[in-house]
Amino acid sequence: MTKTIRAADAVARRLFAAGCRMAFGMPGGEVLTMVDALEAAGIRFILCKHENAAAFMAEGAWHRTGAPAVLVATVGPGVLNGVNAVANALQDRVPLIVLAGAVDANEAQTYTHQVLDQRAVFAPITKATFLLDAGAAHIIPDKAVGIATEGQPGPVFIDIPIRVADAQVPATTPTPRAVAANVVPDTATLEQVAAWLSQAARPVILAGVDALNDGADVAGLAQRFVVPVITTYKAKGMLPEDDPLSLGGAGLSPLADKTLLPFVQSADLVLCLGYDPIEMRTGWRDVWDSTSQRVVEVTAVPNHHYMHQSTVNIVGSVRATVAALMQAATPRNTWTGGEVATAKAALAASFPADEDWGPAAIVATCRSALPRDTLATADSGAHRILLSQMWQCYAPRALMQSSALCTMGCAVPLAMGAALASPERTVVSFSGDAGFLMVAGELATAKELNLRCIFVVFVDASLALIELKQRQRQLGNHGVDFGTHDFAAIGRAFGGAGIDVRSRAGLQAALSAAQKADTFTVIAAHIEKGAYDGKI
Structure with a gap:
C-alpha cells in the first residue's frame, strides 16, 4: 500500500467518504491536480460552461443524493464566477464545498496576474474558509465536510495552492471525529410542549428548510395529531400536498397570504418546525404575538433574525424533537369546525x-x-x-x-x-x-x-x-x-x-x-x- 499520497488525494478521498460521486466546474491550470485526484478517488468531474451554473448543478445532485455538493474552479475569474451560487448556498442552506485553485504564496509575492485575496471575497458568504496546507491535508477537508453539513448546512471554501495540491502527505488518515449526537429538549420543556399539543384544539405546523434537511417526520406528526401543515417553498412535499391536512407552500404570494395568515393567527398552538423565515416575504414578520399565542420553535440554530418570536425556543435536532414529541403527546380532535377544508378550498379558488x-x-x-x-x-x-x-x-x-x-x-x-x-x-x-x-x-x-x-x-x-x-x-x-x-x-x-x-x-x-x-x-x-x- 502506498505510504504517501498527494494532498489533493487526501481532499478527494475525504469527499468520496462523504458520499460525493460528482464534482462540477470549469478547470484551469491551477486545479488540474485536484481534478485528477477527484477522478482517481472515484468522483466524476463534470465539465460545465460556467462556474455559477456548475454550483447549481452540484446543488441539484445534492438534493437527490444527500452528499455534499462540490464546485471546482480555477484561480481568479474562475472562482469569482461562482460568487452568486455560493451566496445562494449560504442563504438556501446548501452544503457546498468549493475547491479553488490558488497561486502559491511565495509566487504571489512577485506575481500579480489573476492574484487576489480569494478567501476574503468568500468569507462573508460561506460558513468557513480554509487555505489547504500539506501538514493538515486530511484535517482541513474533514473540517470542511463537518462544517458544511452540520447545523444549518452551507458552503465552505478551500483555497488550494498548486504546490500544496501536489505535495506528498501520509496516506493514513487521523483518528476520525465522533459523530455528534442529536440534541432533544430537556424533560421539562418536552413535557410542556407535549401538554400544549395534547390540549390544542387548533394547532398548526409551519415546516421549513431545517426540518427538510434534518429529515424530520413532519407528515407523521401531522397525521397522528391531525395538525394542518404549511411549509415554506423549499419544504413543500414534507406532507404530500394532496393530503387533506396540507395547506401547501407559503413564502412570496400576497394572494396566498390572504388565507394563510389569518389561519395561522387563529391557531391556539403554532409549531414552527425548522421554520426559517429567510424564505418569507415581509408580510410574515411578527404575524403572531408569542405572549398571547402559544408558539413553539424548533430550529438548528438560535433565532438571530428576529422576524418573529416564540413562547418556547428549542435549538437542536428537529427530527429528534419531533420523534420525542410524537411519543410524549396525546392526540385529540382538532379544527372541528371544518376550518382546514375551508382554507384549502380558499387557496384552490385563489x-x-x-x-x-x-x-x-x-x-x-x-x-x-x-x-x-x-x-x-x-x-x-x-x-x-x-x-x-x-x-x-x-x-x-x-x-x-x-x-x-x-x-x-x-x-x-x-x-x-x-x-x-x-x-x-x-x-x-x-x-x-x-x-x-x-x-x-x-x-x-x-x-x-x-x-x-x-x-x-x-x-x-x-x-x-x-x-x-x-x-x-x-x-x-x-x-x-x-x-x-x-x-x-x-x-x-x-x-x-x-x-x-x-x-x-x-x-x-x-x-x-x-x-x-x-x-x-x-x-x-x-x-x-x-x-x-x-x-x-
Missing part, C-alpha cells in the same frame, strides 16, 4: 387552474401531464411564485428553487444536476425567458451529458415581476422589456428538441413528445404581457 391559456394553464397542464414523481425546478420571477403555490409536491425535494437568495438562472442547472443523479426520473425546469437566457449555454452541457430534461420557458419578453411592481408604483416602463427570441430554435441549435406552444393542447402534445425524446427538450410557452396580474 389559484384557479381553468384558464384557457396563460401561466396558470401552463403550470396546471404540466402538473397533470407529467408523472406524479416528477422532479421540478423553478427560476426566480413571477412564474415561480405562481408555480410554488400551484405545483403540488408529493415528496420532499420534488420542487427545487432558490427561495432565500432568489437568484435567477438557477432552474436549468438545478434540473441538470438532479437528472444526472436520478436519471430514471422525469425532470422539468421552469424559467422565465430572461432567466433562461442567463444560462442557455448550459444546453451544450445537457447535450454532452445525454440528459433528457424538459426545459419550459415562459416567454413574454419581459421581466414580468419587476414590470408588475413598476406599474404598481405607477412608474414608467423602463428597463424591463426586451426582444422575443426563438427559444425553440436555441434548443435545436444545441442538439436538443425545441417546440413553441401557445395553447393547452399544444403544450400537452409537446410534453408527450418530450417524455419520449432521447434528448432534452426546450418548450417555449408564449404568454401575453401582464399575464400574471391578479394571480400571485
